[in-house]
Amino acid sequence: MSRKQDIVIGLTCIISLLVSVGNVFGGGSAEEEAAVAEPPAVLSGVGHSVHEQAADGLIEEFLNDTGVGRVEWDTFGIGEIHSTILRQSALPSAPFDFGYVLSGDVHPRMLSRFEPLDDWLADYPIEGFPEDFSEGMLEAVTYDGALRAIPMRGVVDALHVNVDLFEERGIDLPRTFEEFVAAAHELTFEREDGTRIYGYSAHGTPGNIPGLVMNFAEAMFPESEDSRIVSSDYRVTISENPTIEAISLVRKLYEAGVLHPDISTHSVDDVTRLYETGRLAMWVGNITNYDTFNDPERSSVAGSSEVIALPYTETYDTDYVGVTPTQFWSFMIPGNTHNAEYAWKLIRHLSSAESQLYSGLNNANQPTRASALANEEYAAEVAYAELASQLTEAAFVNWPPFEGRSEAADIAGNAIIAAMHGDTSPEDATAEAADQIRRLLEDEGLLSE
Amino acid sequence: MKRVSGRRIDLYPYGLVAPILITLTAIVFIPIVHAGYTSFFRFSLGDEMEFVGFRNYSRMLSDPIFWNSVWRTLVFTISSLLFQYLIGLGFALLMSKGFKWQRLWIALLISPAAVSSVVATVIWGYMLGFDGVINFMLSRAGIEPIRWLSSSRFAFISVTTVTVWKFYPEIMLILYASLVSMPQELFDAAEVDGATGWQRFLSITYPLLLPSTLVALSFRMIFTFREFAIPWLLTEGGPTRATNFLAVHMYRTAFVHWNSGAGSAIAWGIMFLTLALSIIYLRLMYRRMFIN
Secondary structure (H helix, E strand, O other): OOHHHHHHHHHHHHHHHHHHHHHHOOOOHHHHHHHHHOOOOEEEEEEOHHHHHHOOOOHHHHHHHHOOOEEEEEEOOHHHHHHHHHHHOOOOOOOOOEEEEEHHHOOHHHHOOEOOOHHHHHHOOOOOOOOOOOHHHHHHOEEOOEEOOEEEEEEEEEEEEEHHHHHHHOOOOOOOHHHHHHHHHHOOEEOOOOOEEEEEEOOOOOOOHHHHHHHHHHHHOOOOOOOOOEOOOOOEOOOOHHHHHHHHHHHHHHHOOOOOOOHHHOOHHHHHHHHHOOOEEEEEEEOOHHHHHOOOOOOOOOOOEEEEOEOOOOOOOOOOOOEOEEEEEEEEOEOOOOOHHHHHHHHHHHOOHHHHHHHHHHOOOOOOOHHHHHOHHHHHHOOOHHHHHHHHHHOEOOOOOOOOHHHHHHHHHHHHHHHHOOOOOHHHHHHHHHHHHHHHHHHOOOOOO | OEEEOOEEEOOHHHHHHHHHHHHHHHHHHHHHHHHHHHOOEEOOOOOOOEEOOOHHHHHHHOOHHHHHHHHHHHHHHHHHHHHHHHHHHHHHHHHOOOOOOHHHHHHHHOHHHHOOHHHHHHHHHHHHOOOOHHHHHHHHOOOOOOOOOOOHHHHHHHHHHHHHHHHHHHHHHHHHHHHHOOOHHHHHHHHHOOOOHHHHHHHHHHHHHHHHHHHHHHHHHHHHHOOOHHHHHHHOOOOOOOOOOHHHHHHHHHHHOOOHHHHHHHHHHHHHHHHHHHHHHHHHHHHHHHHO
């Protein structure tokens, strides 16, 4: 090859590389600016598969009204959704236009990266906003005086029960927490063909198993201020009696084989699969799973799954129907998208009273609008509407908001799993975890004792 | 061609390697330097950065979870490498003998390397689950099911086993290429002199394999030390941090706990540890190869 050819080849490679790098780091801004005025060919969202399902049947009207080409979702697990949104909202230009965030995973500094929505609300208002939405929910997604997200999906947890298994074992549905524990034992057995049935289980990875313990602690000690890992006034209560008793109960259930042996590695999909295949008798999870569990195309226990409240201890005299940890999902727009206008129009469309009602009736999405929850058709069509409404009244949030919540859950979760496996006592495990969590709260200036 | 102090320097080679150097700079060196910079700050991705000096490093060095990760990563790396090498060497030696269907066997033996790590690990996860096919076969044999993924001891063994299964083909291929290029005359001469198979292996095969071994184990050591996909997908570093290797610990700190500054500090810690390990290994190997 001649020297001139070498030069040409080398220069071509260098120029190609530089052009590629230039495009990656923000080239084409003029093209993107021109596209703002026109409906985009694709509007991209980041969320869970249930969010895409919730919008099913509602997108076509939006596409026809706005001229947007199509709407696409990138779906992930809950943890990955938030890390993806956090990473991509820090780029010069976001590769997605709208997303979904869970109240328990959002903190103030994350909210600061979201597009403020008040101006969009002024230009393109949502009917019935804000009266039709929970004040507490809106407050949770407000940062620096500006609304940053719109609540779209309630996540009220309830106790799903396989009534066929109850009938098979000759026991009634539990009305007290003590009956629940007894039922869990009774519903743990092995069939003649070797199939093992578990009385109860949960998604018990380190970040999630604290939820299981807090549910039990709340059920056993409903009047205690110490049934959380971190109380609402930022005291570390993991090493207090209610939590230790709850962890001890979890350990007994695990040793008795009531809880699945792989509970510490199970995701929510693993547990729902266990339930849908008839190998799990009871599970505390999102109340809207009732529709999935009773869908014959997706579940082998269709027609056998009911939903009730996880009951309190028999000594607790209350009008509340049962233990209800709650969270909610919200729509958000990244502050660095070029399609904020059309993302807002989509959110506005999906947040309308009609869309929320449609989604609640057809797509197993629990509405966040009071009018949808109280709608007669919704109450008539959705089997769990009344229970959802009752549970919402009794709902509590497991964790107070703070940046180190994820790390605190991890610390607590590993301590719980160690105690559950018998590697250490609940007292020793929680004492060490308490010290580590206190340091986290001290760093943020939140610790109170 | 350029003249510098009377010497002619040929610039064309530099021009031709420039694209890859620029690429490496952009995707490797700049991120490394950026991570080093951010390790002195407290921030979450996309957030304001607050300078904290060496706080991330001092916390990392005083964190028992970090040292637990270091210890477990070292044990994982050494044990995994040992088995990767032994199995890879064994299969390479077998495949270097000519026999019927040899090429088919080679294809089958290197097939783990052709499967995506994520896909393979997810399938292993189903197999190793308490209700999975491995426990099913054990129960048919009258053996109690084992918590392959939810017991601290067995989770470590499971992750190591899957890692060995996935990556022994890389070592096997490198050693196989070296074996088939060895001069047959050496072995013929040794055989004529009465050397046994084991003596031929120790005196001829193994010394000639040392350069390939150096290359194979160097690369595998670095990648095994940084292994993330297999432990994360199988156990997410659990149970109770039994498989919380350094890469998993770094990912969890940066992307689950959203502490990107501390995550960057751990990343640099991994880099220095990898460098130290590599230096120790290379010095030992060079000493063995050229001095002993």
